[in-house]
Amino acid sequence: QMQLVQSGPEVRKPGTSVKVSCKASGAIFASTSVQWVRQARGQPLEWIGWIIVGGAKTSYAQQFQGRVTITRDMSTSTVYMEVTGLRSDDTAVYYCAAHSSGYYRASDYWGQGTLVTVSS
Amino acid sequence: DIQMTQSPSSLSASVGDSVTITCRASQTITGLLHWYQQSPGRAPKLIIYGASNLQSGVSSRFSGDGSGTEFTLKITSLQPEDFAAYYCQQTYTIPYTFGQGTRLEIK
Numbered sequence: 364q365m366q367l368v369q370s371g372p373e374v375r376k377p378g379t380s381v382k383v384s385c386k387a388s389g390a391i392f393a394s395t396s397v398q399w400v401r402q403a404r405g406q407p408l409e410w411i412g413w414i415i416v417g418g419a420k421t422s423y424a425q426q427f428q429g430r431v432t433i434t435r436d437m438s439t440s441t442v443y444m445e446v447t448g449l450r451s452d453d454t455a456v457y458y459c460a461a462h463s464s465g466y467y468r469a470s471d472y473w474g475q476g477t478l479v480t481v482s483s
Numbered sequence: 484d485i486q487m488t489q490s491p492s493s494l495s496a497s498v499g500d501s502v503t504i505t506c507r508a509s510q511t512i513t514g515l516l517h518w519y520q521q522s523p524g525r526a527p528k529l530i531i532y533g534a535s536n537l538q539s540g541v542s543s544r545f546s547g548d549g550s551g552t553e554f555t556l557k558i559t560s561l562q563p564e565d566f567a568a569y570y571c572q573q574t575y576t577i578p579y580t581f582g583q584g585t586r587l588e589i590k
Binding site for chain 1 (some may be wrong): 484515517519521526527528529532533536538570572576577578579580581582583584
């Protein structure tokens, strides 16, 4: 079993950055991977990237390459996602999600979501 | 990137009806296709993984089928709590793309 608890809502101005955290509890953290997904109001889910927690290997969707960085801190069982160069269209709810099956990689654990608002 | 196309984009049905949602991949994803349910204001919830495996704790009214490029999610005997948005996601290759969603509404 695992629980994911995300940091609170953020408001940023265009051009700045934001770092969202996702703290995990449970024994499987070190053996899982965590993906980040976002959803603008009324829009579908959009995959941002992921980190394989044990080896800290990351991958990102092309449109986020160079602007998003995912990291993890094993000592606190926390994964972070930083977005730089924020634009108004980055306004969305950001979710972290983890899986218990290394084969299927379907996310059976989700954070509660963090609303990031980008506005001047 | 693999494109995931869901149909229909929205669907109206009544309590007790059965519905089927389709998800097509732009190239083969073997059986690495998963379905999520999302109620308004809530995080997505995994309901089917690996195309046809029912997630623990999910009602047996949900079933999934398919392989390769075409997949279906069937919901029988619709209950009020089933009216939500449904998304498919492939985890065959990065980026792990989602479909655009199907909104299931009460008729």
